Amino acid sequence: MDSAGRNLAALSAVATAVLAESLCGLVAYVLVPALGDPRPAPLACLVPAIALGGLLGGSLWLGVRSARRRLAESRRLGRRVRSIALPPGGELRLAAEAAGLRGLVDLVDAEDPFSFVHGLLRPRVAISRGLVDRLSPVELRAALEHEAYHLRNRDPLRSLVARALTEALFLLPSLAVLQRRYEAGRELAADRRAEEAWGRRSLAGALLKALEGRPLPGAAAAAGLGSPDLLSLRLARLEEGREPRLSAGHASEHVWSAIGLGALLALFAAAIAGVGGPSALGRALAAELGFPDGSLQALCLAPALALSAGLLGVRRRRGMSHRAKQ
Numbered sequence: 001m002d003s004a005g006r007n008l009a010a011l012s013a014v015a016t017a018v019l020a021e022s023l024c025g026l027v028a029y030v031l032v033p034a035l036g037d038p039r040p041a042p043l044a045c046l047v048p049a050i051a052l053g054g055l056l057g058g059s060l061w062l063g064v065r066s067a068r069r070r071l072a073e074s075r076r077l078g079r080r081v082r083s084i085a086l087p088p089g090g091e092l093r094l095a096a097e098a099a100g101l102r103g104l105v106d107l108v109d110a111e112d113p114f115s116f117v118h119g120l121l122r123p124r125v126a127i128s129r130g131l132v133d134r135l136s137p138v139e140l141r142a143a144l145e146h147e148a149y150h151l152r153n154r155d156p157l158r159s160l161v162a163r164a165l166t167e168a169l170f171l172l173p174s175l176a177v178l179q180r181r182y183e184a185g186r187e188l189a190a191d192r193r194a195e196e197a198w199g200r201r202s203l204a205g206a207l208l209k210a211l212e213g214r215p216l217p218g219a220a221a222a223a224g225l226g227s228p229d230l231l232s233l234r235l236a237r238l239e240e241g242r243e244p245r246l247s248a249g250h251a252s253e254h255v256w257s258a259i260g261l262g263a264l265l266a267l268f269a270a271a272i273a274g275v276g277g278p279s280a281l282g283r284a285l286a287a288e289l290g291f292p293d294g295s296l297q298a299l300c301l302a303p304a305l306a307l308s309a310g311l312l313g314v315r316r317r318r319g320m321s322h323r324a325k326q
Contacts, residue, residue, distance in 0.1 A: 004185030011178035015165035034275045048270035063168030070160040077118050077218045081126045084109045099144040112213030116222035117150040120157040134209045142198040143206040146225050149190035171260030177249030184246050187230050204238050
């Protein structure tokens with residue numbers, strides 16, 4: 001698994017574990033005892049539970065809103081590409097076949113040079129007529145090899161998941177660090193793949209020419225060759241011939257993540273104690289640490305474990321398939 005895959009797996013596992021444990025804990029240790037007690041707790045004691053429910057509900061709403069927004073952007077971009085698509089020429093068809101993208105490349109009728117991968121479930125490559133006209137045949141192959149990496153890894157969909165989880169867990173800024181490391185890692189990995197296939201000079205030429213114009217409106221949600229966000233890192237790798245060190249984030253982001261996690265745990269403790277008293281808090285803590293009955297813990301951790309195992313399995317199968325083709 002490359003750097004992008006590792007950072008995405010870490011982000012997904014941490015975010016899913018926090019959300020799953022929080023929701024399961026809210027139901028098992030707060031809602032069920034509160035609803036099962038014949039003597040309702042005073043309203044003042046329920047304030048932490050209400051705040052906790054509101055926080056978790058708001059987090060889920062932010063995540064869903066982010067995913068829906070990115071989905072709408074992706075659909076609009078797909079319609080835009082289809083509305084101005086042209087039949088691909090012979091050189092473009094040959095380059096697409098060389099990159100394993102036969103039938104997956106759309107030639108966009110635009111003078112500005114750009115290329116990107118769009119689409120969540122069935123991704124495709126869009127490349128402008130202006131970029132095709134500017135690139136030499138080997139630069140065109142390097143550009144499509146770069147985009148093929150994004151397409152095979154379904155990076156538009158993975159980016160949607162990463163951004164939705166990061167926005168949902170705004171209390172943990174460290175997840176934004178993992179998201180940035182994933183996005184940087186995927187661009188560097190796509191560049192490496194293109195360089196290995198067609199050489200550093202061809203990739204550099206394609207990259208610089210893709211930066212000469214404006215991107216297609218709405219293409220911010222796509223994975224593109226000429227994305228300016230990580231340009232300095234990518235150019236440094238091409239110039240120096242070695243992988244740049246990805247940022248581990250600012251210390252303040254990790255400090256605030258620790259504070260956010262501590263605040264969440266404190267709110268949980270207050271919610272449990274408010275519903276069932278100090279003894280309920282002790283019982284919940286003993287149940288979580290002692291694992292006398294692993295069913296709840298297994299249920300809460302299952303999404304994170306399954307997601308992490310799935311990401312690892314997919315990456316391993318793709319790596320084996322790629323090695324077999326070579």
